[in-house]
Amino acid sequence: MAAATDTISFSRGAPSLDIVDIEGLKAATVAAFDKDPARIAGYGTSVGYPPLREWIADKHGVAVDQVLVTNGSMQADAFLFDALVTPETPVIVERPTYDRTLLGLRNRRGDLHPIGLESDGLDVAALEEALKGGLRPKLAHIIPNFQNPAGVTLSAAKRTRLLELATEYGFTIFEDDPYLDIRFRGESLPTMLSLDTQGSVVFASSFSKTVCPGLRTGYLVGPTNLIGKIASMATNTYIAPNMLAQATIFQFAVSGALETSIHNVRKALAERADALAAALSRHLPDAEFTVPDGGYFLWVDLGPEVDVHKLLPAAQERGVQVVKGTDFVLEGGEHSLRLAYSAVPADRVDEGVRRLAAAIEDCKLFVAIS
Amino acid sequence: MAAATDTISFSRGAPSLDIVDIEGLKAATVAAFDKDPARIAGYGTSVGYPPLREWIADKHGVAVDQVLVTNGSMQADAFLFDALVTPETPVIVERPTYDRTLLGLRNRRGDLHPIGLESDGLDVAALEEALKGGLRPKLAHIIPNFQNPAGVTLSAAKRTRLLELATEYGFTIFEDDPYLDIRFRGESLPTMLSLDTQGSVVFASSFSKTVCPGLRTGYLVGPTNLIGKIASMATNTYIAPNMLAQATIFQFAVSGALETSIHNVRKALAERADALAAALSRHLPDAEFTVPDGGYFLWVDLGPEVDVHKLLPAAQERGVQVVKGTDFVLEGGEHSLRLAYSAVPADRVDEGVRRLAAAIEDCKLFVAIS
Known part of the structure; x- marks a missing residue:
């Protein structure tokens, strides 16, 4: 397991340097x-x-x-x-x-x-x-x-x-x-x-x-x-x-x-998107999402018991960054996240989602205790 | 004498390519x-x-x-x-x-x-x-x-x-x-x-x-x-x-x-500014201007008998481009021009001013005839 200080970021819609020519x-x-x-x-x-x-x-x-x-x-x-x-x-x-x-x-x-x-x-x-x-x-x-x-x-x-x-x-x-x-x-x-x-x-x-x-x-x-x-x-x-x-x-x-670059980006992102979907199914079986056919992002609904305002700091603590759904709507979005897979190499995706799942458990535990 | 189709431009405050490294x-x-x-x-x-x-x-x-x-x-x-x-x-x-x-x-x-x-x-x-x-x-x-x-x-x-x-x-x-x-x-x-x-x-x-x-x-x-x-x-x-x-x-x-580039730009512009001042004194002895100590531009007052709105097309016809003074003020400027010497190699400056002087004569002649 990687140290939590080595943050995995699903936050920025940017390509990782390894897929830039x-x-x-x-x-x-x-x-x-x-x-x-x-x-x-x-x-x-x-x-x-x-x-x-x-x-x-x-x-x-x-x-x-x-x-x-x-x-x-x-x-x-x-x-x-x-x-x-x-x-x-x-x-x-x-x-x-x-x-x-x-x-x-x-x-x-x-x-x-x-x-x-x-x-x-x-x-x-x-x-x-x-x-x-x-x-x-x-x-x-x-x-x-x-x-x-x-x-x-x-x-x-x-x-x-x-x-x-x-x-x-x-x-x-x-x-x-x-x-x-x-x-x-x-x-x-x-x-x-x-x-x-x-x-x-x-x-x-x-x-x-x-x-x-x-x-x-x-x-x-x-x-x-x-x-x-x-x-x-x-x-x-x-x-x-x-x-x-x-x-x-x-x-x-x-x-x-450019054509070669597009080919390489597509290939890497397909792997990352698939790895992300697999990891979500494994660590957050109740989460709802659509597996994308392209692009940089996956939107995930975590259900009414998750409040993303509480989740974000807990996720940060666990070493994973995400963007809360509330940023993308005028009202609502409290139970959803945007996950950008463009910047996370496929072999790091599972660890990132494992941390996210742990952060969700932290929040639930906190609610149960308080 | 260069053909008038080979336009000399004193209009744009940009360096000529020969002084870009x-x-x-x-x-x-x-x-x-x-x-x-x-x-x-x-x-x-x-x-x-x-x-x-x-x-x-x-x-x-x-x-x-x-x-x-x-x-x-x-x-x-x-x-x-x-x-x-x-x-x-x-x-x-x-x-x-x-x-x-x-x-x-x-x-x-x-x-x-x-x-x-x-x-x-x-x-x-x-x-x-x-x-x-x-x-x-x-x-x-x-x-x-x-x-x-x-x-x-x-x-x-x-x-x-x-x-x-x-x-x-x-x-x-x-x-x-x-x-x-x-x-x-x-x-x-x-x-x-x-x-x-x-x-x-x-x-x-x-x-x-x-x-x-x-x-x-x-x-x-x-x-x-x-x-x-x-x-x-x-x-x-x-x-x-x-x-x-x-x-x-x-x-x-x-x-x-950068330091070398600045040195070269200064040297070239000093030559161009001096050539411009000399050419103005030669071809337009009544024009008033200040010889600059730096920068890209010289402002020249041509006297009340010159209307820059008429001069501009005449200058264009003679193969020289300048900017009329009226562009730089809310009111007035009809008798003034801005001459940018940054883009005109020193050996072309005299010919440019000769054309400008000829265009001024064309305008005066036109006024006299009409």
């Missing part, structure tokens, strides 16, 4: 300096490093002027929210959803309407009900693949229906899709962006999950007018995003290293 | 990947790459928690303005001043009070007059060294007096100092940051002028509380700035390449 990135940076020194050194343009912008447009089959490459996809979210959300703007969010997005929308004082998730993604029938009841959202924030934190994926049928509703009720779907390429089981589903014929979708993704977070490169794809407006906001905020990082990502992609 | 940067990036792969790959922290943050703190003799490293210093400005400037906030600006800063303040609907510049910087007596008259600014935006666009430097005596006024009237000095290290003549003056004992100064600088713009790395130094507040804003906006670029800058600095 440092040598490949180093070679890509050198190639970038050798091939395009003027554009790496210069101010650049707010829409991003032009060859990477073209590569992204090609990947998604859109016009180049529909793409804006940013300093990470959180920055893309921030620009989009600044463009579309003012106080009282009605916004649909998933329940649960990514805590940082929720905070970004709350900070802009959007009027948030949470819609629950099912095992095949957003409860679109409940959304339709709300729309029929008079709700007129401007924006719906949807994480379609391997949702953060729930791990579920929006079905093909629901994607189509959601687009129909967006057209009918005139709202924009913000398809927030950083995990698109991190599917390790089953067939990929088409993005709503690719199905959209009405300009209803703004799509965001990132290289944080497929390359690494430290290069802080994400992007938006959307209607030309909106992208142009956001490009002006970007110029006024920072002139241009990071040219060195974006040129490095571009060289990494065209060299083939 | 591409090989040194490449080596610095490789060193960064070799020495600190985990921190380059990971999400990092909103305050910046820790070793670079410490290096900056050391350079300015401040505590580490007074420093925040950002994606370029424009992003630092944006955070600072978001923290301090709301609609109607009274703000002192220099007249003329950097167009992008002016736009940032106008976009936040600050109540801007321009104070003129003299050959030794801000007209501090005029500011004092305004303060005595009841003006109570929250912020004063000052570019102390080789001001953009005017090229002038705030004298030591005025720095001291400005700090006294900031204390007496309770405003914050935003010391915006990207050209600090680009002095090529005369003695350096102490920053107001280093003279400040009251926490009245927030200081910003950048590696865009000493290394290159494409690495988009700038920073803020200020009171711990304010920096902490801005660090939270940065977390919510982009989680962390670019770790690859910041680690590269850090390795570039500690290897000694």
